[in-house]
Amino acid sequence: MSAATAPLLKTPLHGLHLELGARMVPFAGYSMPVQYPAGLMAEHHHTRSAAGLFDVSHMGQLRLVGPDAAAAFETLMPVDVIDLPVGKQRYGLLLNGEGGIIDDLMFVNRGSDLFVIVNGACKAGDIAHIQARIGARCEVIPMPERALLALQGPQAAQALSRLLTHIEKLVFMTGGHFTxxxxxxxxxxSGYTGEDGFEISVPDSHAEGLARTLLAQPEVQPVGLGARNSLRLEAGLCLYGNDIDTGTTPVEAGLTWALQKVRRAGGAREGGYPGAAKVMAQLQDAAGALTRKRVGLVALERIPVREHTELQDAAGRRVGEVTSGLLGPSIDRPVAMGYVDAAQAAPGTRLNALVRGKPVPMEVSPMPFVPNRYYRG
Known part of the structure; x- marks a missing residue:
């Protein structure tokens, strides 16, 4: 049976989504809620002002176990795994031999293991990739028995603290065990909205009860994939498969902040990961190795510019393509991100997007489009 004809998987919250009136759509092989009766705009604004609850149980969760796990995992990515302190979380990138991004992920040093969260559409391939390359050096243990909830927004901590004591001790990109x-x-x-918030790994058996208890808090409303997408785009965060893929390197994608000095040229553990030569050359822009860059774009007319839209310079030459785009609900302006020739990537550069054959003026803009509000203590 092909992936296209395989029945859609259901998360442990499927029944709850239907009860709440969600419109369900296929996503990463699962039946997922794209929005609830309140609608995308209301869900987006509620997350920015209070707290939104997202079902992200389609994501992959796994453990890497063994004394060599950190060193082994570091051979797959251009990030520092070995020196990550216990309780800290970090963003990572699995790369192929050409420096292309197989997936982006989050991982936490829990002391007894590395806890890894990968994208839903990539999880089977990611787990196979990791197992094939480092399975001899550490145990690679998938965790399909666990669901994942994200509680996001400025009032997320207030709501969650009624259920769990000491949750306020966590700061951005840290994690801990709770009962x-x-x-x-x-x-x-952590999260995917640019707001303060939490991602909660919970046994399947308790997922619905926890979700219902969170939704009973006055600050919390359910939020679907539609608003998750608009929130992450305003926050300048990449969507795998749109803004990053196996044909994109971390440097082209503007993700060099994720590459710690210890893994760069001259660092104590430079290189040693797939595609290192290409990534290093682009980091130093040796002989013009970096030919394109991911940029933020703001439309100067009130016309949303969608993915795959061609970008042209003033002379009508193709210089890039939009990879994500929509009307940003928080700023009430059309925003996008995409890839442009390196010479066109400076903030303030004017370009035209071809929308139904007509040029829409756009300006290269810094990201995020909405300031991040992570809680750093």
């Missing part, structure tokens, strides 16, 4: 109704939760203070 709720006898279930072991692992919670990180």
């Amino acid at each position: 709720w109704e006898g279930a072991d939760l692992f919670i990180t203070r």
